[in-house]
Amino acid sequence: MSNGDPLAVGITQPPFNRATAGTLLVHDGSAFGTQNTAFWVKRIGSPHCDAAIRGENFAEDPTPAPDRMQAGVLGMIPPTSAGAGVIGTTSAGTGPSLFNGETGVMGLTNAYGVVGRAFMGVMEDDSGAFISATGVVGECRDGVGVHGTATSGWGVIGDSATSTGVAGRSVSGAGVEGRSEQSIGVEGHTSQGLAGVRGQSQRSVGVLGASEQGTGVFGTSPTNAIQGWSTGTSGPAIGVFGHCEAGAGVQGDSTTGIGVAGLSSRGWAGYFEGNVIVRGGFYVVGSPKAAAVKHPDGTHRSLFCLESPESYFEDFGEVVLAGDSVWVKLDEDFSALVRRNRYQVFLTSYGPAALYVRKRSPDGFEIARVDLSTGGKPARMRVGYRIVARRADTRSTRLPKVEIPAHAPDTTELRKSPGKTRRTRADAHALTGEPGPLPATPNIPRPGLQALADAEPPETESKAPAAKKKASAAKKKKKASAAKKAARKR
Numbered sequence: 001m002s003n004g005d006p007l008a009v010g011i012t013q014p015p016f017n018r019a020t021a022g023t024l025l026v027h028d029g030s031a032f033g034t035q036n037t038a039f040w041v042k043r044i045g046s047p048h049c050d051a052a053i054r055g056e057n058f059a060e061d062p063t064p065a066p067d068r069m070q071a072g073v074l075g076m077i078p079p080t081s082a083g084a085g086v087i088g089t090t091s092a093g094t095g096p097s098l099f100n101g102e103t104g105v106m107g108l109t110n111a112y113g114v115v116g117r118a119f120m121g122v123m124e125d126d127s128g129a130f131i132s133a134t135g136v137v138g139e140c141r142d143g144v145g146v147h148g149t150a151t152s153g154w155g156v157i158g159d160s161a162t163s164t165g166v167a168g169r170s171v172s173g174a175g176v177e178g179r180s181e182q183s184i185g186v187e188g189h190t191s192q193g194l195a196g197v198r199g200q201s202q203r204s205v206g207v208l209g210a211s212e213q214g215t216g217v218f219g220t221s222p223t224n225a226i227q228g229w230s231t232g233t234s235g236p237a238i239g240v241f242g243h244c245e246a247g248a249g250v251q252g253d254s255t256t257g258i259g260v261a262g263l264s265s266r267g268w269a270g271y272f273e274g275n276v277i278v279r280g281g282f283y284v285v286g287s288p289k290a291a292a293v294k295h296p297d298g299t300h301r302s303l304f305c306l307e308s309p310e311s312y313f314e315d316f317g318e319v320v321l322a323g324d325s326v327w328v329k330l331d332e333d334f335s336a337l338v339r340r341n342r343y344q345v346f347l348t349s350y351g352p353a354a355l356y357v358r359k360r361s362p363d364g365f366e367i368a369r370v371d372l373s374t375g376g377k378p379a380r381m382r383v384g385y386r387i388v389a390r391r392a393d394t395r396s397t398r399l400p401k402v403e404i405p406a407h408a409p410d411t412t413e414l415r416k417s418p419g420k421t422r423r424t425r426a427d428a429h430a431l432t433g434e435p436g437p438l439p440a441t442p443n444i445p446r447p448g449l450q451a452l453a454d455a456e457p458p459e460t461e462s463k464a465p466a467a468k469k470k471a472s473a474a475k476k477k478k479k480a481s482a483a484k485k486a487a488r489k490r
Helices: 428-432 449-454 463-489
Strands: 122-124 130-132 290-294 300-304 312-321 325-329 344-349 355-360 364-369 381-390
Touching: 312 325, 312 364, 344 355
Parallel strands: none
Antiparallel strands: 122 130, 290 300, 312 381, 325 364, 344 381, 355 364
16 A cells, blocks of 8 residues: 555455554544444454554654654543544443453553553642643542552652642542552651641541541650640630540550640640649649639638658647546548558647647557646646658658759651641530530739748737737736745645
């Protein structure tokens, strides 16, 4: 076949079907009625046929242009058309059977099986929809639009120099979903970027992890395994929020370090609303331990703890002294918690008599009068006592040394994204509906200890009544001393 000669079908020997110029088949649909196909090749019968139409291009270009690509088969349509340059179809079967007679288009090669290339850039409208040319489009009404499979490699891989490698969008479902039976459903990796996996939402959850029997979200890192960052400045702004109906909302474990550390430069490092249990030692460095008690004037006042060089328990009580002495039995519940070999007893006499502890035993102690020479029946009086004993469940060490960490572990701050991503604060209360946001910390004043030590006690009475009281007390003391002297003479 020379240039311009007819194309002979079924003949491959020279000189047939040989030409130095391209062969053009023109089909004018307006001249031949309603025919819809310009060129139709159909193979029926036997033997087996690998391809009805096959295109091969082995042209060699000594200076190939970078914007040109050789093609074995090329399909082209007008730019205003909504159709496709090349369409591959297959007869409907009983169900999907990939690579087994029901594939519309298949590409086989050692490099890329199917390549789609688009030249228009990517844009995004106000509603978040993508408007762009697309290299490869997969569409399905109820099934899978694009399906990638691999034995040991990647089923689907997306690559981009400056934008998103793979992007998924959905109106009411999941934009991108990854599943794995025994490995990782979705994995993200970055060497120097902001994050391996990033989730962002305007008004809902940026990243959501859920598990039926395992861990919802798990992070590993030599620095911060999991970090929460809130851009809010007040109110319900929470860096990390944990909630649990019956277990622990937030739990921290450490083998040799700090389980949970709280740090604040100008606020409260920790705030608890409810009962707190500490299983182990409790140490306060730098400031005294105090109870914040609400005053009738509406403020909170600090009441400080008494400190001692050892761990002691105390018990208080009163007893009636009618005769020369009285025996006080230790409370059974109190005595079971303390060491009863050497405990201390402090007495307060609520009558005109000097008292002392005459005997101590593991079961109790005896309170006796000092002066028994008054004669007659001793006056009945009440006596208060305070018992101080070492606790029995710990080793008694005087002023033990304790090693305090220099500071809480340092945290690595997340770098902000270099892009123009809009960051919104997630409302933790909206995630679950309850519990509500943590209330603001109470305004508990911190008094100056030195000022309290140097301050004089306040005067609640005028000087004149105070002088009268002082004179009356001196008169009573003199009268009691005279009574004692008269008793000794008798």
